[in-house]
Amino acid sequence: MMTHSLAPFAVQNIFYARLLNRFASVAVPIFFILSGYSVIYTVKRHPNISFLDIVKHDLKRLFLPYITWSLLYFAYLVLSHSARDYNIRYLITHILYGNMWYHTYFLLIMIIQYPISIMFYKLMQKYSKLIFMVLLISPIIVSLVTGIIPINFINRILWLSPLQWGIYFYIGIWLHEHNYLEHLSTPIVLTSYIILAITLTVALFIERLQTNQFVIYLEYYDPLLMTLATLIIFYKLGTWIIKILPQLHSPVKFLSSLTYTLYLSHPVILIIFNRIHFEPFNARGTFTLFVYFPIVLISAVVLATILNKSESVLLNFQTKYATAKKH
Structure with a gap:
C-alpha cells in the first residue's frame, strides 16, 4: 500500500x-x-x-x-x-x-x-x-x-x-x-548473513557506478537478501513484542x-x-x-x-x- x-x-x-x-x-x-x-x-x-x-x-x-x-x-x-x-x-x-x-x-x-x-x-x-x-x-x-x-x-x-x-x-x-527463522537466532549464522548482505550491497553500488546498470544476478539477489533481512527483523521484533x-x-x-x-x-x-x-x-x-x-x-x-x-x-x-x- x-x-x-x-x-x-x-x-x-x-x-x-x-x-x-x-x-x-x-x-x-x-x-x-x-x-x-x-x-x-x-x-x-x-x-x-x-x-x-x-x-x-x-x-x-x-x-x-x-x-x-x-x-x-x-x-x-x-x-x-x-x-x-x-x-x-x-x-x-x-x-x-x-x-x-x-x-x-x-x-x-x-x-x-x-x-x-x-x-x-x-x-x-x-x-x-x-x-x-x-x-x-x-x-x-x-x-x-x-x-x-x-x-x-x-x-x-x-x-x-x-x-x-x-x-x-x-x-x-x-x-x-x-526452521530457517529459528536457525537464524544463533549469533554465528546471523553475523554471517549480515556480512553477506553488506558485501552484496557494496558490489551492487560498485557495479552501478561502473556500468550504470545491475548485472543480471545482482538484480535478483539484492531483493532476495533485502527481503530475508526484513523478514528476520519482523520475526525478531514480533517475538519480542509478544513477550513485552x-x-x-x-x-x-x-x-x-x-x-x-x-x-x-x-x-x-x-x-x-x-x-x-x-x-x-x-x-x-x-x-x-x-x-x-x-x-x-x-x-x-x-x-x-x-x-x-x-x-x-x-x-x-x-x-x-x-x-x-x-x-
Whole structure:
C-alpha cells in the first residue's frame, strides 16, 4: 500500500518517496514467502487433513475474490472510459494475464502456485539441497530468457510462473520445512548473513557506478537478501513484542484478518482520492509523503472492515436460510 500510495511522488524523483519505496519494495516478496510458509504451517497443524484438501480450500478462498475484484475494476474502466476499448476480449485476456489492475497479478500468481506446491513439497523432502539450488538460479534463467525472447505472451507466462515471482512462495515453504527463522537466532549464522548482505550491497553500488546498470544476478539477489533481512527483523521484533506487550495480539490478529481485503480494495481509495483531486496532497514535499499514506491506510482499513463485515452478514444470512430450508 505504501508503494502504490507513494508511487506518483517517487516518479517525480522526490528523495523521501524513493527511499520509502525502496524499503517498501520487500512487501510483495514477503507476502509470497509468508503465504508459502503458512501452507506448511497449516499442513503440520492439521495432520488429519490432506495437503490436497488444504490446497483446494485455499484456491477457493483466492479464486472468487480474484474474479470478483477483476470484474469490479473492469466495470470501473468501462464506466470511466470507453466500452469500445474495454470489451470482453480485454476482460478475458487481462484476467488470464493477471493485469486487470496493477495489483491483481498477486492473486493469479498465488492461484498458480498452490497446485504446484504439492509436487514441490514432495520433491523438497527427497532432494532438499537440489531444490535449494533450483530456487537460487531459476529466476536468473527466467530473466535471461525474457531478455532474449521479445514476445510479450511468453514473457508474461514466465513472469507468472513458479520460476520468477512465484519463487518466493517456495522459499517460504523451504524456510518453514527447515526452521530457517529459528536457525537464524544463533549469533554465528546471523553475523554471517549480515556480512553477506553488506558485501552484496557494496558490489551492487560498485557495479552501478561502473556500468550504470545491475548485472543480471545482482538484480535478483539484492531483493532476495533485502527481503530475508526484513523478514528476520519482523520475526525478531514480533517475538519480542509478544513477550513485552501480549495485549497487542488482538489488534494484530484483527489487521491480519483484513490482509487480502486490504490488498484488493486499497486502489479504490486511491481512485477516489485521484477523482476528487485531493488538493492538499497534490503538492510536492515532505508533508505530502508523511500525511498522504497514513490517510490512505486508515481509509483502506475502514473500507476493508466494512467489506469483511458485509461478507460475514451475507454468509450468516446464507447459513440461516439453508438451515431454515432444511427444516
